[in-house]
Amino acid sequence: MGILTTLRDGDHRLTLRMAAWDSDCARQLLPPVEKAADHTKLWWAATVAVAAAGGWRGRKAAAAGIMSMAAAELLSNGIVKQLVERRRPPKEWIPHDDVEDRPDSSSFPSGHTAAAVAFTAAVASSWxxxxxxxAIPAVLVAIERVHSGAHYPSDVAAGAAIGLTAATLVRATPRLIRRWG
Incomplete structure (x- = not known):
């Protein structure tokens, strides 16, 4: 068996296991996280909270978070999803009702995870x-994307990598502008 086949099979097994996770915690916590993360509402609310609570440092962290989130959204949804066509996990793999509310776009990568990780990484580097x-809701968003059947774990991992890349690029931009400007 080749490496790619092994990775794909592991991805499928982990998807099945995470989607089958049935606990009171998952049933109560993950659906509200999904609703809050849709259209980046969660991160806009976090922006307001961080900016209001942190003074100058909070405003700097909030601005870095928003810029990183925007870069991650552009990279994940505007570029990578257009280049990579991947079907979402089969509905029959998902043993709960969340499977009916999935996007029609490519599964790869997870844009929700990219935005969550980008925002969190940028905020963390400033404050x-x-x-x-x-980081707490960011991890919950990543878990929810697999649990709901919207993504495979590898989609979430790719989204996290894109989010970290976006935060790194945003953080490096002022230095690059000064260097080449």
């Missing part, structure tokens, strides 16, 4: 305590 708080 670590706020970044630590943002």
């Amino acid at each position: 670590p305590p706020a970044g630590a708080v943002c």
